Amino acid sequence: QAFMKFIEDRYGKRKIGEILFKTRMKRDLFLAMEDVLGMDVERLDEEFRHYVMERCLPLYVELGHPSRDWRIIKEPDEEKYRYAPSLSPDGTMIAYYELHDGATSVKIMSAIDGREIKEAAKGGFTSKFETIYMTKGKISWSPDSRRIAFVSKSGGFDRIDVYDIKTGKLQNFTLRLDAVMEPSFSPDGRKIAFVGLKEGTTDVYILDLLNREVVKLTNDFYCEHFPEWLDGNHLVFAGSMGEEWDYQEERLYVVDLNGNELCLTAPLGKVKSLAVKDGKIYFVATRNGRECLYVYERDSLFLLLDLFEGITCVSCGGDYLVLSVFGTEGERFYLVKEEELERKKIPEIKEKERFIPVVMEIEDKGKPAPLAFTVDGIGGITYDTYSGLSQGVEVVMSDVLGNHQMYGYVNSMALYNYFYFRYFYLPRVIDWVFDIGRYAVMFPEYYSRTQDIFWSYELWLGGISAFLPLDRFRRFELGVLGIREKLNAEIYDYTTDEWYQVSGYPVYSYGFFPYLAFVFDNTYWGAWGPQAGMRGRVEYQTCVLGERFLEVYGIGADFRKYWHPGGNYIFAGRTYYECVWGRDAFYPYLGGTYTVRGYPDTLQASHIAGLNLEFRFSLIEYLRMGFPPVELHHLRSALFVDAGLAWDEWNNINKDNFIGSFGLEVRFWLGFAYLNLIFAKRFNLDGVEPGIYPDFYVGFPF
Structure with a gap:
């Protein structure tokens, strides 16, 4: 900013x-x-x-700065972001969130020496923890310092998870609310207070851990945050209530178990964190653009810290406070005793000192917002070993909410014409996809000294698919693709400038191909592609038979795995299998930039299978030369090993069906895709072949 x-x-x-x-x-x-x-x-x-x-x-x-006398319990990490430390009541352990390679973990560390004790949960890669909400709040400790509570999502609903530190046992409490935030254990450890969102409004709820009953404690259209137990019968929370509602100005409120509320303070600014110990209410609030630490005690408000660096979180336990302070290097956790902090009494705030929020006014509330699309990307120039250089116009568009997406591609030349359009309808649980396209090509063939045969091929296609998600990472795809093919032949006479239809043409054929696929994808994408997780697809395609219908069946599988050991290093692996059969089947090729590098389309068979392994690294991040005046940016590279097998009969596989290669692939970023230079050595079951086989393509690695 x-x-x-x-x-x-x-x-x-x-x-x-x-x-x-x-x-x-x-x-x-x-x-x-x-x-x-x-x-x-x-x-x-x-x-x-x-x-x-x-x-x-x-x-x-x-302004002040963190004191050198404060104990640093966790230093920032360049590759990991840590947030919301929570100190156990006995002051011996700290629970916190850690974000690394797209996965959010809940970790437990010692408050004494800073060593990591265990990882309680890891979200972002499995359906057990589709998401762990790091930004939705905090981790709460039970009074005996044995259990922690945090919020996650699984099966489409938010839930509260209670984890036992000693036994590792996990209890899940799925709540049928639109969102769940900020759990807090009661003093007896039998209940958890939390903030729930339902139909656009937040309220404070209480969950009974024994009978799993949920009670709604507040009932209003205002915002509540950070509920904490003052004692067994009262809770304190931050909220923006009153006649002049302002989400930037929040007060502290107390509510009893019957729902009776009492306002404790005047407006305090935006409350970011809140903790309670021995009747004292510690909280972080934003005023004058800075996050300051306050304490409310015996009807008086005191300022404890006003740092140049931002205070993002406060928690208390034992004799200490734990503070998360955001500096130039990231979040740093400090252990501080309150006696080390100087109190400054704050008088009651009579006038609001705040930024004026921007309020959107809608004249006609009965009308839905108009559907407006924006362009997300434009491209179209590609090159690969299979099709060579291709020029066209490629446009990707979507609406603001992401409920509608469109993809279009047009490529038209003298003897070649192609267009393809795909529309995604995404506002419901089931995603619908509609496809339409046309491909046409014409090429001449010598017939006589004065005549040529012009062959023309035209393909129309249309399809509809339904994507049914099982969870965040898995889905089924069910669809059907229909095609119409036309093959025509005409003779052109150069002397008379006339066209003659070849007998028996045009020939029409049709195809109707239902398919079913299962997709799994939990990959985390970095700036240069996937760097952690796994993705895969298994598909079966059948056909509707008829006299003029194409008969083609197919099975395919593709699995990819990524490991990120740290730094700019990534290990990537891929395995694939494809099988095609039927009267009109066109068999796949093995060899090329996407199967076995260093080969052209070498082997064609009804079955192909292969393995690709890569070690990806950054060869040059930035290089600027005086002479020649050359600059190189983001030069990525990969050491690779490819191997593949192509065969028609299972009982007739021999060494001639196998090809392999290894080598180096250097990748230059062009601004829209990679220019990939391949230097490959071929090998087979007889050994390594002499020579180096270069190749290149413009696109993205697997």
Whole structure:
């Protein structure tokens, strides 16, 4: 935000849009800024530093900073983001969230020496924990410091999970609410208070862990956050209530088990975190653009910390507070005793000191918002070993909510014409996909000295598919594809400039192909492609038989796995199998950039199977040469091993059915896709062949 403000003040608002547009095209922020602003990154960084110092240095000196006497219990990590530390009541353990490679984990560490004790849960890769909500709040400890409670999602619903630290036993409490947030154990450990969202409004609920009953404690259209137990009969929470509702201004409220509410404070700003210990209410609230730490005790409000760095979370247990402070390097966890902090009493706030929120006014509330599409991407130039260079126009569009998506491609040349359109209807549980396309090509063949035969082939296709999700990672696809083929032959006489129809043509054929597929995908994508997880697809295709219908059957499977050991290193593996049969079947090829590199379309058979292994790494992140004036950015590479088998009969497989290769693939980012240069060595069951076989393609690796 500060950098964008700097750009706006120094160069104008329009430059921000130009930089964002250039970044999207070039996939490199530094290159985009150099193009738009006309200066290198070093000079721009120097100007930005001066800008920040001129405006923030007085405030930096005036405000406080983390004391050197505070104990750092967790340092930031470049590859992992940690959030919301929660100190156990006995002060010996800290539970926290950790985000790494797309997976959110709940981890337990020692508050004494900082060592990791165990991982309670890991979400983002399995249906057991489709998602663990790191940003929805906190982790709560039971009074005996034995169990923790957190929120996750599975089977389409949010739930509260209770994990026993010693036994590893996990209890799941699925709640039929639109969202669940911020659980809190009661003093006797038998109940959990939480915030639930239902039909657009949040309220405080109580879950009985013994009989699984849920009681709604508040009932209003205001926002409630961070419920905590003051004692066995009262809870405190933050909320934005009152006649002049403002989501940026929240107060502290107390509610008893009968739903009677009492306001404790005047507006405090936006409350970010809240904890209770011995009747004291500790909370982090945003005022004047900074996150400050406060304590409310005996009807008085005190400021404990006002740091230049942001305080994102507070928790208490034993004799300590644990603070999460966000600095330039990331989140850092501190253990602090309250006696080390200086109290400053805050008088009652009579007037609101806040930012004015932007309120959208809709004149006609009875009308739904109009459907408006925006362009997500434009492309169309591709090259691969199979089809060579292809030019066309490719457009991807979607609406703001993502309920409708469209893909279109048009490619038209003198003897070649192709268009394809796909529409996704996505607002319901079942996704519907509609396809229509046309492919036409014409090519001449010598017939006589004055005549040529012109063959023309035309294919129309249309399809409909339904995607039925089982959970976040698995789905079934059921669909049908219909095609009509036309093959025609005409003779053109150059002397008379006339066309003659060849006898027996045109020939029409039709195809009707239902299919069923199962898809699994839990991959995490980084800036340069998938880097963790697994994805796979298994498909069966049949056909409707008839006199003029094509007879083609098929089975296919493709599984891919990715490992990220750290840094810019990724291990990737792929295995695949394809089988095609029937009267009109066209057998697949083995060999080429997507099966076995270093070969053309070498083997064709009714069965093909293969294995691809890659070790991906960053060869050059940035290289700038004085002479020649060459710059290289994001030069990725991969060491690979490919192997494949192609056969027609299971009882007739021999060494001639096998091919393999190994080598190096270098990948240049072009701004819209990779230029992949392949240097392969061939091998078979007799040994390694001499020579190096180069190849290239424009696209993305598996």
